[in-house]
Amino acid sequence: MPSPGQAPALPDVDAFLHELARLRLLVxxxxxxxxxxxxxxxxxxxxxxxxxxxxxxxxxxxxxxIDKSFVDNxxxxxxxxxxxxxxxxxxxxxxxxxxxxxxxx
Amino acid sequence: MPSPGQAPALPDVDAFLHELARLRLLVxxxxxxxxxxxxxxxxxxxxxxxxxxxxxxxxxxxxxxIDKSFVDNxxxxxxxxxxxxxxxxxxxxxxxxxxxxxxxx
DNA sequence: TGAACTAGTTTATGCCATAAACCTGTTTGC
DNA sequence: GCAAACAGGTTTATGGCATAAACTAGTTCA
Numbered sequence: 001m002p003s004p005g006q007a008p009a010l011p012d013v014d015a016f017l018h019e020l021a022r023l024r025l026l027v028x029x030x031x032x033x034x035x036x037x038x039x040x041x042x043x044x045x046x047x048x049x050x051x052x053x054x055x056x057x058x059x060x061x062x063x064x065x066i067d068k069s070f071v072d073n074x075x076x077x078x079x080x081x082x083x084x085x086x087x088x089x090x091x092x093x094x095x096x097x098x099x100x101x102x103x104x105x
Numbered sequence: 106m107p108s109p110g111q112a113p114a115l116p117d118v119d120a121f122l123h124e125l126a127r128l129r130l131l132v133x134x135x136x137x138x139x140x141x142x143x144x145x146x147x148x149x150x151x152x153x154x155x156x157x158x159x160x161x162x163x164x165x166x167x168x169x170x171i172d173k174s175f176v177d178n179x180x181x182x183x184x185x186x187x188x189x190x191x192x193x194x195x196x197x198x199x200x201x202x203x204x205x206x207x208x209x210x
Numbered sequence: 211t212g213a214a215c216t217a218g219t220t221t222a223t224g225c226c227a228t229a230a231a232c233c234t235g236t237t238t239g240c
Numbered sequence: 241g242c243a244a245a246c247a248g249g250t251t252t253a254t255g256g257c258a259t260a261a262a263c264t265a266g267t268t269c270a
Contacts, residue, residue: 010129010132013125018123018125019226019227021227024115024204027207027208030209031207037248037249038247038248041248046228048248048249049230049231049249049251050227050229052248052250053226053227053250054227056250073235073236074235074247074248075234075235075248077248077249089208090208090210096205099129099132100198100202102135102136103135103194103195104136105198124257124258126258126259142217142218143216143217146217151259152259152260152261153219154218154219154220154221154259154260154262155259155260156218157218157219157220158219158220158257158258158259161219162257178267178268179216179217179266180218182218
């Protein structure tokens with residue numbers, strides 16, 4: 001069996017960000033800077049319930065800000081990454097890239 | 106809110122491989138080609154139960170081969186990636202890299 | 211011969227992603 | 241002006257899965 005030492009030291013990866021649903025939402029937000037519920041709904045293809053739960057969790061984790069208001073008499077909820085969110089995403093990208101780099105090809 | 110069209114088309118990512126525990130094991134296997142239970146136990150730091158469950162699932166999914174034998178009167182279970190496993194890992198790397206590339210920086 | 215160890219597997223628990231049901235208000239049809 | 245449909249979410253319920261704990265089978269040591 002392989003001798004110790006040739007084993008790559010695998011980086012730690014943030015499991016909360018690693019969750020695909022959340023990761024997608026964060027990537028969307030990182031690109032557009034600010035997005036509302038309906039926009040994320042369309043772009044992600046998630047159900048409204050799932051989207052609501054995930055955004056709430058992201059907010060509780062301090063990764064996104066939530067801004068609720070009314071536009072044309074209708075509720076509008078807008079989301080934006082916080083600084084902590086941006087920084088967490090950067091760290092995730094670094095660690096995940098390192099993990100993928102351990103793969104051949 | 107953002108206009109449609111600036112939205113990145115996010116790639117599909119294989120959720121089975123995306124699971125961190127399995128991904129780590131597959132990365133380890135991809136590097137050393139062949140490894141036994143005890144080796145993976147040490148390198149991964151997982152519990153024996155968790156390791157057993159994950160390797161069984163990977164085998165059921167056709168991603169790894171399991172080879173059981175006895176060495177010095179003790180059971181030895183060796184694992185190796187199948188061709189399908191290698192190919193799935195390549196595809197995962199491609200899609201995940203694309204997703205990470207959508208992130209700024 | 212029995213206590214401790216090795217190499218696993220099986221069972222049980224708890225979290226979490228998802229979908230379904232629900233809620234509050236607004237617009238539209240009649 | 242009132243019921244039905246719609247918009248924008250939130251809350252609940254459930255199923256799957258990662259993990260740890262308990263168990264099994266066999267071996268070595270004392």
